[in-house]
Amino acid sequence: MKNLLKALLIPAVVLCALSVNVHAQSTKFNAIGSSAIFLEVGEAAYSKSAASCAWSTGTNGQVVATDTSTGSSLTDTGAAWVVWVPSGTNTCATDATPSAVYGYLQTDSVVGNRCLFNAQLATPKCSISYALAAGTAAAGKIEGASEVSLPASVAASLTGTTVNAAGTDIRPEDAKFATTRALTPCGSTSGGTGSIAPFLGLGYTNGGDILSFFSSSKFHVINFTLPATYNVQPIGLDPMVVTINSTEAAGVGFNNSLIKTITRAQLALYLDGSLGTTSVIVPGGVTASANKPTTVMVREPLSGTYNTMEYNVPNTSMMQTSQDVGVLQPASQVNCSGTVPASNPMAISNTGTGGGNMGWRYRTIGTGQELAETFATNNALGYSFWGVSNFAAAPATARYLMVDGQDPIEGTYVDGTIPTTTAQYAKVTFSNLANGGYPIWSLVRLVTVGAGAKAVAHGLALAAGTFSTSTHPDFLAYYNSKGGSNITIERSHFAPPGINFNATNQPANNGYVAGPGYGACTTAEAGGDVGGVILRIVTVDQAYCTQNGSTYGIINRRY
Numbered sequence: 001m002k003n004l005l006k007a008l009l010i011p012a013v014v015l016c017a018l019s020v021n022v023h024a025q026s027t028k029f030n031a032i033g034s035s036a037i038f039l040e041v042g043e044a045a046y047s048k049s050a051a052s053c054a055w056s057t058g059t060n061g062q063v064v065a066t067d068t069s070t071g072s073s074l075t076d077t078g079a080a081w082v083v084w085v086p087s088g089t090n091t092c093a094t095d096a097t098p099s100a101v102y103g104y105l106q107t108d109s110v111v112g113n114r115c116l117f118n119a120q121l122a123t124p125k126c127s128i129s130y131a132l133a134a135g136t137a138a139a140g141k142i143e144g145a146s147e148v149s150l151p152a153s154v155a156a157s158l159t160g161t162t163v164n165a166a167g168t169d170i171r172p173e174d175a176k177f178a179t180t181r182a183l184t185p186c187g188s189t190s191g192g193t194g195s196i197a198p199f200l201g202l203g204y205t206n207g208g209d210i211l212s213f214f215s216s217s218k219f220h221v222i223n224f225t226l227p228a229t230y231n232v233q234p235i236g237l238d239p240m241v242v243t244i245n246s247t248e249a250a251g252v253g254f255n256n257s258l259i260k261t262i263t264r265a266q267l268a269l270y271l272d273g274s275l276g277t278t279s280v281i282v283p284g285g286v287t288a289s290a291n292k293p294t295t296v297m298v299r300e301p302l303s304g305t306y307n308t309m310e311y312n313v314p315n316t317s318m319m320q321t322s323q324d325v326g327v328l329q330p331a332s333q334v335n336c337s338g339t340v341p342a343s344n345p346m347a348i349s350n351t352g353t354g355g356g357n358m359g360w361r362y363r364t365i366g367t368g369q370e371l372a373e374t375f376a377t378n379n380a381l382g383y384s385f386w387g388v389s390n391f392a393a394a395p396a397t398a399r400y401l402m403v404d405g406q407d408p409i410e411g412t413y414v415d416g417t418i419p420t421t422t423a424q425y426a427k428v429t430f431s432n433l434a435n436g437g438y439p440i441w442s443l444v445r446l447v448t449v450g451a452g453a454k455a456v457a458h459g460l461a462l463a464a465g466t467f468s469t470s471t472h473p474d475f476l477a478y479y480n481s482k483g484g485s486n487i488t489i490e491r492s493h494f495a496p497p498g499i500n501f502n503a504t505n506q507p508a509n510n511g512y513v514a515g516p517g518y519g520a521c522t523t524a525e526a527g528g529d530v531g532g533v534i535l536r537i538v539t540v541d542q543a544y545c546t547q548n549g550s551t552y553g554i555i556n557r558r559y
Contacts, residue, residue: 036238044467097153114175264319294380410427493528494557532558
């Protein structure tokens with residue numbers, strides 16, 4: 001598909017060659033953020049020209065984002081890719097002034113939003129350096145053997161470019177609220193009134209770190225301010241997949257074929273420490289000898305993954321609990337004491353009746369660590385956004401679960417085998433995601449500042465969806481082949497407490513929908529939507545706008 005697309009682009013490249021040479025380095029796209037769109041956005045950038053060159057790294061430390069907003073230089077690193085288009089007759093290695101340069105550093109959603117917005121300050125407080133990557137060999141992360149070493153001139157070009165895009169699993173308003181909540185003292189409310197679970201602070205300090213139980217990995221807690229204007233470009237819907245792993249004998253612990261689905265209520269109680277044994281989700285229960293303690297892996301509370309799980313499962317109006325601190329969470333499991341986190345990294349033992357140990361909750365940092373530790377731990381429960389690369393190393397002892405009887409990735413649940421082969425990928429249709437049946441998901445997006453970056457992001461989004469295919473299905477593409485919306489569901493938007501995101505703080509659901517036939521909801525998308533009620537765009541939301549004279553859609557609704 002990629003070669004065909006590039007062949008179709010060749011005439012356009014030839015016709016535009018003169019203008020490209022006149023406007024050397026006319027395109028600079030310097031992005032940071034979520035792993036969910038790392039691959040497809042890279043492939044999309046590479047597909048923009050038949051002459052594209054690509055480089056990537058999976059080694060932490062070669063590409064570094066530095067934030068100085070706290071007065072210290074705090075850094076984040078991760079996998080990265082660069083795509084550039086040589087000008088004129090130059091080659092990948094010889095061109096000092098390529099006609100286009102794209103870069104993406106994989107960190108996390110909140111890091112992406114924070115770095116983007118801190119880079120826009122009058123005195124920029126976040127930047128990305130590719131200096132250490134200059135001249136290094138490629139790792140083949142996006143284009144395999146076609147990748148080449150990164151020229152020093154291209155590395156210098158990106159290093160000197162202001163960060164202008166962020167990949168994210170959650171809206172910028174939700175990223176800001178997550179940061180505000182993290183920086184609020186334990187027991188206090190972050191922008192809300194009363195002891196309401198979503199607003200209870202987590203007790204971290206600006207410039208402090210959230211630590212991993214399993215390694216030296218850390219997540220910096222750094223504040224930022226939403227600017228007056230920014231653009232949010234949808235790319236696709238991605239489901240959260242709940243995974244269990246067990247090396248027990250058949251029928252023991254999580255290695256029980258009867259375990260196929262988990263309710264959101266049960267999952268919430270695993271995540272908040274109320275439940276700590278494997279028998280809870282076995283229909284009819286099991287004998288005492290077959291029941292085992294569980295280990296629950298909990299992500300860092302500033303990740304898009306954590307927030308999507310948090311506000312769709314434990315931290316809802318019904319459950320009012322949390323992975324860290326909630327109104328209905330058992331006192332012994334709350335990860336706060338006084339004004340600081342009680343356990344950093346989180347390492348909390350669930351104590352059952354009579355003092356018997358009923359399992360543990362441990363903090364992980366990043367998708368890779370979350371799944372690696374889940375796959376390496378007996379009777380473990382973890383979660384992650386779906387992605388072929390994310391789950392490629394899944395062992396035979398691991399399975400995924402339905403939630404509320406809905407399969408997150410396949411049309412029909414069989415035994416929870418995690419797809420890792422071409423034949424298995426063909427069954428990943430996202431049908432229950434598309435129809436609104438599966439409850440835990442988010443819309444992955446690119447956030448940009450400035451008209452130039454906005455236009456580039458739109459072009460990348462159109463192309464990115466074409467690379468999430470039946471042989472490599474990472475997400476449900478937002479755009480169809482005609483450039484209109486391929487999605488018929490959305491989440492109700494709302495104003496996160498204490499977060500200013502526009503002049504009126506008026507949330508709007510539906511302004512991002514492209515194409516005709518979407519009716520009266522026309523106000524640009526605004527506000528938070530993580531955990532928002534699932535709506536069908538063409539029916540419920542549009543009917544509301546038509547009947548009530550609104551252009552915003554149904555707002556202020558959250559699970």
